Amino acid sequence: MKFLIVDDDPFILKMLTFTLQKSFMDIEVKTAGNGQDAVNILASKEYIPDIILMDYMMPGLDGLEASQKIKKWAFEHDLFIYILMVTAKAQKETEISSLKIVDDYIQKPIDIDILTSRINAAFRITQLINEKNKLLKKNDQLYDHLIETNKMNERLVNRLSEVLEQMAISLSEAIEYKDLTTGYHVLRVGYISEALALGLDLPNENIEMVKYAGFFHDIGKIGIPDQILQKPGKLTDQEFAAIKKHASIGAEIIKPINYFKSIVEGIKYHHERWDGKGYPDGLKEEQIPLVARIISVADVFDVILSPRPYKPSKTEQEALSEIILNRGTQFDPKVVDAFEKLYLEGKIHDIYQHVENKSLPKTNILDFIMSKG
Ligand SMILES: [Fe+2]
Incomplete structure (x- = not known):
């Protein structure tokens, strides 16, 4: 002393x-x-x-x-x-x-x-x-050390989700080579689904998963023979039955990945309809997992907009009208309402623009679009 x-x-x-x-x-x-x-x-x-x-x-x-x-x-x-x-x-x-x-x-x-x-x-x-x-x-x-460690963890998590997203995009784009569609359909379905999940106030941890479900929704097409997938003309009943299997095959492909466990049903049921007339199981209304009801709207909207060998493309306004027309029959009314709101706010259009231009890192698209509005 x-x-x-x-x-x-x-x-x-x-x-x-x-x-x-x-x-x-x-x-x-x-x-x-x-x-x-x-x-x-x-x-x-x-x-x-x-x-x-x-x-x-x-x-x-x-x-x-x-x-x-x-x-x-x-x-x-x-x-x-x-x-x-x-x-x-x-x-x-x-x-x-x-x-x-x-x-x-x-x-x-x-x-x-x-x-x-x-x-x-x-x-x-x-x-x-x-x-x-x-x-x-x-x-x-x-405390300083903890803050530093947290920052490092945050950087790692960001890096990991960036890599995960890029891998998911590459894998899902591979499908587009197989069914001869181009123009990043799965990317748009993923981002629209993510925006819908946000609009429907889903918990944060589920929102990202809905995006991945959108990216992977058609991954089961890997298991469908090329001559059926790529057939330009009308499909026979047998061929159509084969195509329908892509939803269940996709669920089986994703199932072994623990991280994506919560989206398996979204993939399996993305062709179910609100009125129970969809496939593979003819589920009805809220029997259909919400993630599948979301993807269904995003998927159909984008398919209507895209030219396919069997149909010409339509305008955004025509596609929106078709979605609204099928509110409560093919689609969950509350998902259609959330979609219409996003559409009228210009956010669906923004997603199209940014996927088209690839002007932003893909992981930032949603943040960017949502911050506008
Ligand atoms: Fe599909």
């Missing part, structure tokens, strides 16, 4: 120095002849005491003013310095006003036993406060 004794009486400085050195082991003692000297010693940082014995009445800066400056300096430097005021002024007001600034207070003439027991108390308090400060500092360091 380091002591600083501040008194304008050289005799008291000597007496207190002697008493401290005699009473306590392993201590350092320095003295100052007035308040300003004490403040200067600290300001120069040449000696930073743990405990100060401060006289009250001194010429120039008195003990209280000096203590005030020292406490302020210590606070600014994240330090604790214990100040024990020693005074001949035995007035209640002096004691009360002093204790607003200093930590303890004893009266002259100094009783050595009282002084040493007060200093022992000061030791304990100083040690406790220093330990507390050390813990707080450690806590701060741990």
